[in-house]
Amino acid sequence: MFLVMNKLQLSEVPYHKYHFIPPYLVSLLLETLFAIGLLKEQKNN
Template sequence: MKIKNNTIYIVLYFVMFFVHFAIWQILKIGFETTFVKYYLFLTLLFVMVLTILSIIKKIYPTYIGFAFMGLVMFKIMIMFLIMKKLNLSEVPNYKIHFIIPYLISLLLETLYAVKLINKDEVTVEAKDE
């Protein structure tokens, strides 16, 4: 059985979530509802980016990089808007607890986009020969 491309990235994302939640519980920080709301929103954005990149790959495979850059800018804009609504600044050491998961999800999205771009280059080169 072959594992799909995006399945690996989704599994790694949820491993990050469970590790972070375990650390959160060990440190007894509290604010679990804020934590869960943040991860629900971050998960929604993560899945949205992977889905849109997959759709762009099928429709316009040469524009995956541009779509990725646009999605990253959109994601940053939305995160700044939602930070106020979730009251993230009330959590002790909130910068560490909320920026690191954001950056890890961004890393996973980047690796996924690079893999899509590399696959597209291989198919384009094969067509040229």
């Protein structure tokens, strides 16, 4: 990992961070929907 980061130019590193944003948003959405589902399930019982 260190060797890969060492080969990248410094100007390319900020662009590299944007790859982590969509999976984070998707996981946040799924977690929110799952939590809402659990809350609705508890209210019904």
